[in-house]
Amino acid sequence: MFSPSLLQYRRVVAALDKQMRTLWHTSNIYLHPGIHEYATKLTDKLPGDLKVAYIVNSGSEANDLAMLMARLYTGNYDIISLRYGHDDISLTYEHYDIISLRVQEELISFQKILKGAYKAVRAKGGLCISDEVQTGFGRLGSEYWGFETHNVMPDIVTMAKGIGNGFPMAAVVTRKGRNVIDDEKLQENCDIVGTYLMKKLAKLRDEYEILGDVRGKGLMIGLDFVNDKKSRSPLPAADVNDMMEDCKEMGLLLGKAGLHSNVLRIKPPMCITLSDADFAIDVIEKSIKNHYDRTKTQSYKMRQNVTVERVPMFTP
């Protein structure tokens, strides 16, 4: 007969044995599904939006990474931690006062202090990190994570020790990024501004002989430049390039595409507005007019007569 604790221990040893017979160690340049499966199991144990895990090697490394991320995200530098906490580093007086004042009011429970501290930090644009290196993974009995016993929801959780049963393993878990495309209704914006642009560009197409076609959907549009609408032969790439450069000088960035490099591609940021679209139309129309002006000049006609000798890229 084995005691239950010994049986549990045997399960851990058996899992380690299996892992070592399969794959002992790889550097993280080799992708392996194990780490993703583990991250999913780990984040399943965390509440709310705490769903993105970064695996590292030690609690200190996890805390360093958490602080680095918080600093980058908030643009703030100062860190507040409890004076007798494990990693009580970098206390700033201004912020420390918020906490120490409340600690002195002895009647206030730690739960209230922590809630108050979270609120104060967030009001100043800060993030809250919960170090679960000692308290995580069910050790507290009533809850799986220490922060749950205080009824607070951190932005970042760090963990180590219990996570790897003594192996050098740790993790930083953060909230999922917000989906800007959904939040800002950018798909809808592409539809509205894109349709508006297409209608205005169709007018330009009807007006100017060299704009052979306007194709696209939403904010992904191509302007097909031709010599004339009858032949539909592509406008020389050099001319289209001149128009593209012209647009750039006037403040509008377009891309080049097409087999003959005679198509200008409109693929702007998805957040552009209707007035940005009006600006783009004005610039494109001006560049078409400039093209007509250029083609009337002597220097343009001379350039058109220059033939470029094709040089093979590779000689056999």
Ligand SMILES: Cc1ncc(COP(=O)(O)O)c(C=O)c1O
């Ligand atoms: C609460 C807490 N955070 C972080 C650490 C640092 O972890 P490590 O020794 O894995 O770097 C410790 C270490 O004891 C700890 O107790």
